[in-house]
Amino acid sequence: MPQTFYLKKGFNIPLVGRALLEEHEISQPNSFAVKPSDFKGLVQPKLLVSVGENVKAGDPLFFDKVREEVLFVAPVSGEISEIIRGERRKIIEIRILADKEIEYKTFKKYTKTEINNLTRAEAIAALTVGGIWPSFIQRPFGVLANPSDEPSAIYISAFDSNPCAPDMAYLLRGKEGVFQLGIAILSKLAKGNIHVNLDASEIPSVFSGLEQVNINKFSGPHPAGNVGVQIHHIKPIGKNDKVWTIDPLSVARTGTLFMEGIYDASKLIAITGSEIIHPHYVKTYSGACLDKLVVENFKKTNARFISGNVLSGEHVGVRGYLGHFHNQISVIPEGDEEEFLGWMLPSFEKLSFHKAFGLFSFLIPKKEKVLDTNTNGEQRNFTISGAFEKILPMDILPTYLFKSIISNDYDEMEALGIYEVIEEDVALCEYIDVSKNDIQAIVREGIELIRNS
Amino acid sequence: MKLLQNLFDSIKPHVEKGAKYEKLHTLYEGHRTIFFKPSLTTGLTGVQVKDAADLKRVMFTVIVALIPCLLFGMWNVGHQHFLATGVADATFISKFLLGAGQVLPILIVSYGVGLGVEFTFCVIRNHPIEEGFLVTGILIPLVMPATIPLWQVAMATVFGVIIAKEVFGGTGMNILNVALTSRAFLYFAYPSQISGDMVWTYLGDQVPVDGFSGATLLSYGSAAAANGTEMMAGLGGHWYAGMFDFWNLFLGIIPGSIGETSVLMCLIGAAILVFTGVGSWKIILSVFGGAWVMGMIFNLTGANSFMLMPAHYHLVVGGLAFGAVFMATDPVSAAQTETGKWIYGFMIGMLAVIIRISNPAYPEGIMLAILFMNVFAPLIDYYVVEAHKKRRLKRATI
Numbered sequence: 001m002p003q004t005f006y007l008k009k010g011f012n013i014p015l016v017g018r019a020l021l022e023e024h025e026i027s028q029p030n031s032f033a034v035k036p037s038d039f040k041g042l043v044q045p046k047l048l049v050s051v052g053e054n055v056k057a058g059d060p061l062f063f064d065k066v067r068e069e070v071l072f073v074a075p076v077s078g079e080i081s082e083i084i085r086g087e088r089r090k091i092i093e094i095r096i097l098a099d100k101e102i103e104y105k106t107f108k109k110y111t112k113t114e115i116n117n118l119t120r121a122e123a124i125a126a127l128t129v130g131g132i133w134p135s136f137i138q139r140p141f142g143v144l145a146n147p148s149d150e151p152s153a154i155y156i157s158a159f160d161s162n163p164c165a166p167d168m169a170y171l172l173r174g175k176e177g178v179f180q181l182g183i184a185i186l187s188k189l190a191k192g193n194i195h196v197n198l199d200a201s202e203i204p205s206v207f208s209g210l211e212q213v214n215i216n217k218f219s220g221p222h223p224a225g226n227v228g229v230q231i232h233h234i235k236p237i238g239k240n241d242k243v244w245t246i247d248p249l250s251v252a253r254t255g256t257l258f259m260e261g262i263y264d265a266s267k268l269i270a271i272t273g274s275e276i277i278h279p280h281y282v283k284t285y286s287g288a289c290l291d292k293l294v295v296e297n298f299k300k301t302n303a304r305f306i307s308g309n310v311l312s313g314e315h316v317g318v319r320g321y322l323g324h325f326h327n328q329i330s331v332i333p334e335g336d337e338e339e340f341l342g343w344m345l346p347s348f349e350k351l352s353f354h355k356a357f358g359l360f361s362f363l364i365p366k367k368e369k370v371l372d373t374n375t376n377g378e379q380r381n382f383t384i385s386g387a388f389e390k391i392l393p394m395d396i397l398p399t400y401l402f403k404s405i406i407s408n409d410y411d412e413m414e415a416l417g418i419y420e421v422i423e424e425d426v427a428l429c430e431y432i433d434v435s436k437n438d439i440q441a442i443v444r445e446g447i448e449l450i451r452n453s
Numbered sequence: 454m455k456l457l458q459n460l461f462d463s464i465k466p467h468v469e470k471g472a473k474y475e476k477l478h479t480l481y482e483g484h485r486t487i488f489f490k491p492s493l494t495t496g497l498t499g500v501q502v503k504d505a506a507d508l509k510r511v512m513f514t515v516i517v518a519l520i521p522c523l524l525f526g527m528w529n530v531g532h533q534h535f536l537a538t539g540v541a542d543a544t545f546i547s548k549f550l551l552g553a554g555q556v557l558p559i560l561i562v563s564y565g566v567g568l569g570v571e572f573t574f575c576v577i578r579n580h581p582i583e584e585g586f587l588v589t590g591i592l593i594p595l596v597m598p599a600t601i602p603l604w605q606v607a608m609a610t611v612f613g614v615i616i617a618k619e620v621f622g623g624t625g626m627n628i629l630n631v632a633l634t635s636r637a638f639l640y641f642a643y644p645s646q647i648s649g650d651m652v653w654t655y656l657g658d659q660v661p662v663d664g665f666s667g668a669t670l671l672s673y674g675s676a677a678a679a680n681g682t683e684m685m686a687g688l689g690g691h692w693y694a695g696m697f698d699f700w701n702l703f704l705g706i707i708p709g710s711i712g713e714t715s716v717l718m719c720l721i722g723a724a725i726l727v728f729t730g731v732g733s734w735k736i737i738l739s740v741f742g743g744a745w746v747m748g749m750i751f752n753l754t755g756a757n758s759f760m761l762m763p764a765h766y767h768l769v770v771g772g773l774a775f776g777a778v779f780m781a782t783d784p785v786s787a788a789q790t791e792t793g794k795w796i797y798g799f800m801i802g803m804l805a806v807i808i809r810i811s812n813p814a815y816p817e818g819i820m821l822a823i824l825f826m827n828v829f830a831p832l833i834d835y836y837v838v839e840a841h842k843k844r845r846l847k848r849a850t851i
Contacts, residue, residue: 343510352504356510356730375494400838
């Protein structure tokens with residue numbers, strides 16, 4: 001019997017530009033890139049390719065120096081066109097000039113019986129070589145999972161509650177079979193259950209007949225769809241626990257890898273945001289360059305191009321590349337202009353969680369709003385109290401946790417819950433902070449302090 | 454608006470890094486951001502959009518909540534003046550104007566001196582101008598008697614801003630409430646201008662009517678306790694009949710500090726603060742609750758007639774309501790945990806009444822009660838957080 005969790009705290013950001021559930025044909029971008037920075041916990045990528053080399057989809061591009069068996073593979077076939085490096089020759093992007101027709105590297109195909117008899121070691125070997133492994137994330141810390149660990153459970157959040165988030169069931173259209181197959185393979189990896197966490201309001205058919213999983217339902221505003229929040233309610237983790245999370249799309253890719261023997265990096269992504277003319281879905285591949293995906297469909301305003309959603313996405317620019325874990329592009333206006341008495345004038349249009357003087361958006365909470373990238377104020381010391389506590393649906397005192405990180409107090413961080421959060425879980429805190437602190441960066445700093453202690 | 458932007462733009466090269474007046478950069482930014490919400494945008498990672506509320510707007514909300522108290526205070530200063538000098542037919546306007554004439558200079562001195570100190574520190578320590586003083590600057594006049602010498606207002610403001618705030622690192626880092634620290638400074642340094650019976654009513658150069666007494670209800674109380682007389686009977690003999698009726702006290706048509714007399718106006722302010730989420734209803738309610746419970750305890754023990762004053766009177770006399778709504782709720786100096794807020798508020802209420810009744814040297818206790826609990830707020834929070842950590846630990850090991 002699925003358990004339902006009712007979360008009261010949180011905040012839905014009603015952003016203009018949610019994608020309609022329809023897929024549009026586009027001409028595919030020429031350029032794709034893999035960004036090592038997408039993978040938290042990656043220590044030192046070692047390149048396996050050089051500029052000018054041809055690769056197939058699924059060919060390894062690099063591996064991590066400390067964990068050589070895990071390969072990071074090419075999403076498409078083509079020629080390695082550029083390797084962008086930053087300070088101290090750190091690899092920023094490995095760019096691939098894509099072939100018109102994608103050629104796939106072939107991996108071993110498995111039959112149903114072979115999958116049933118698969119051992120844990122075999123499954124891990126196939127996943128690490130097949131390019132799926134980097135999608136496994138370990139909690140605590142939200143970093144690359146270590147194949148030699150045996151997690152107590154694996155969690156899959158099957159819905160996204162972020163602003164203008166894509167509809168997960170739509171992304172997995174027609175992939176029911178491979179998704180279930182992926183689950184069967186995951187079940188070899190964990191000691192305990194595979195948890196699939198669904199939106200309580202509607203159960204899409206793709207998730208309705210799942211076997212070998214534990215179904216949990218979540219009801220409430222964002223961040224109810226964040227897997228960290230879900231774990232916190234299902235079975236909170238502490239210092240010595242290890243669980244893994246994986247996104248639904250990667251589960252389906254796991255199924256495809258075993259069934260068809262290819263690394264299929266294709267994905268539907270939602271093109272969203274107020275500066276998009278027709279918000280809809282397009283099909284492309286992981287690491288796609290944004291320009292072709294949006295250029296015809298964009299209002300030609302002074303806009304910002306974000307890979308991912310507006311709360312935890314990345315400002316990559318129109319020539320930037322889609323992040324590995326992102327199924328969404330958000331295009332919103334830049335807010336780089338001054339506004340006369342903007343801090344004081346009353347408004348119904350400016351969205352605020354608070355009800356401070358003149359901010360009337362709470363009267364029309366459902367009305368979709370255009371939000372720009374202005375910070376709406378300057379950074380200050382933490383001043384007001386009680387607001388973070390109202391928005392984070394976890395048994396955590398956020399202000400005290402953040403302050404313990406700022407003061408590098410390891411014991412406090414541990415006791416106050418650093419093991420249970422990653423950046424996306426506190427993104428709403430950062431959004432509502434009237435003191436405009438970079439809370440996601442603070443939390444990542446705390447996580448790294450604890451990891452390296 | 455373009456004109457103003459151009460003006461700021463023309464000043465900008467002179468205050469930028471490396472320019473002649475680079476030290477004044479924070480002042481330049483501070484003034485520009487008062488007129489214009491800055492053009493800052495979010496970073497490459499982290500949230501790409503931010504909430505419309507900032508600290509300026511939050512502080513401005515508190516100022517809006519204080520306006521009823523300020524306006525009523527201006528009227529009441531005039532009203533008390535004409536009552537005391539026996540002008541029965543003074544109009545509303547003349548009362549208000551007389552009061553405003555007395556209150557505005559105090560307000561101007563408080564803001565002028567306070568912002569001066571603030572700007573000096575911003576330049577010396579190179580930190581941005583913070584919004585905290587916008588509220589402090591209006592709170593200070595409201596807790597002063599209308600008769601306060603302006604130089605004392607200036608001294609108090611300087612003391613409060615420097616000692617209570619800047620030495621700790623500015624808004625958000627202070628331990629004590631800044632406005633109350635200013636008042637406490639005057640209270641101990643120049644007691645004759647801020648205590649006693651004669652400072653609460655502004656007389657100017659006029660002579661009061663025969664039988665006039667500037668005594669407050671609390672001074673009746675402490676006198677009755679000291680002399681062993683009946684307090685409530687003594688109130689009946691006040692020169693102006695009905696002044697100390699419960700509802701008159703509630704409305705605040707009594708002598709007192711400028712903004713603190715009217716419980717009604719404080720409650721309007723409280724409604725604004727609570728509705729906007731800027732002030733904690735838990736603190737406000739628990740201060741009132743603590744005061745009432747302590748009043749009841751004194752009623753039950755009843756060693757003298759002041760102790761027997763009905764407990765609900767404690768809620769409407771002196772500065773308790775103003776303190777509960779505007780001072781105790783200061784988010785920086787108050788307890789920050791939700792459980793802590795209940796304890797913090799309740800203790801303030803109880804302490805205020807204990808000081809009122811048991812200490813004849815301080816007829817009003819709310820100021821000292823809040824300052825005292827400001828100091829203890831981190832301790833309360835500490836234990837609340839410890840309990841939270843213990844609970845978390847237990848939960849994780851199941």
